[in-house]
Amino acid sequence: MKEFKPVHKDAYTLILEAIDTGIYRPGDRLVESELADRFGVSRTPIREALQRLETQSLLARDGRSLIVASLDHNQLSELYVVRSELEGLAARLAARHATAEEVRVLKDMVAEDQALLDNPAALARANRRFHKQIHLASHNRYLVQQLDLVHRSMALMATTSLAAEGRGEVALAEHAAIVDAIEKRDEAQAYAALKEHISKAFMTRLKLDSARAPLLG
Template structure:
């Protein structure tokens, strides 16, 4: 069982299980810390420090870092590795890809979705409304991801699902690192989810595609506003 301990940075980290490949565990642990913002965008990661914190070899960490670099969650500059720090154009590019992929997934899901998947979506929306009332931003983010994952799998298109998973980590990273202070936007996005759900339940591919495209475009505007606020430039725009 992976336990938690507090390291020198004052961060609770999962401890290594000796029963699983170490480089895979380190990969998932560091990825989780990046996704949760425990390592900040642009922060330099040093093999020796991570290895010392986790009690593993530098070679193990190096292999995990290689996997994270392949995911584009770490970027190499000269001889150092830094946590992915997306620029405005990166976010625009990711959301443009996401809009095309998820609009298609909604269209296909309207034709192929199973009854139990519709039930799952309805339950996600119910739980999202409860989380909104608290509000619980972390739970809303998790439920949001489950909603989009369910629709992608309901498309039953293996190639689309693979492409969806390629950008999924970056989308979640952007949500966690850029949209974490935008809790006021969740009410609108949950309403969008409800409209998408009804289109899927009606088995209307064109409507489901239209609603999903509008939803992703709205999400892009939220990301844009959050990024501009961080940059201190309310007049700038992603495009």
């Protein structure tokens, strides 16, 4: 019998996942020695991973230190414009190419995620899995690669729009509408439904950011 060995993640993936899951948040300082201790790897691959993340603008310089980058209002707006178009295209292609099994998985995700409505952090993780499944169902490797880049930048947002009161329930209803269009092979409706979903998420985030902004005297 063939022995299966566990998959070991490289330093880049480990740090990226730590940012994505909120272990390191925008503004947090990343120190080579601390990262090496946390992940049990030597400092050389940590250093190389940090350089790669800085090149991708996921980390920024603060003097001599590297910190997790944050997005200003303009960057956020630009990111959502790109995300909206690419996600809409993924839904359109999924309506064309998704297998019956892929559609079933999407429907199951929507149903199962109902149990997470009281847990925004868990719902946010489930939301990423749902969108990733649509990306894969597009059966276009180049589109999936570009969306991976977009979603890496999404990790630089300090909070999830799903934390807003009532947003989780509405988002799941939107997910159901997207899956319904994909199942019906309605490419135009799948595209429109996903773009509308991203638009509403963006508006929710803008409202959250506005509520947290300091008042000007």
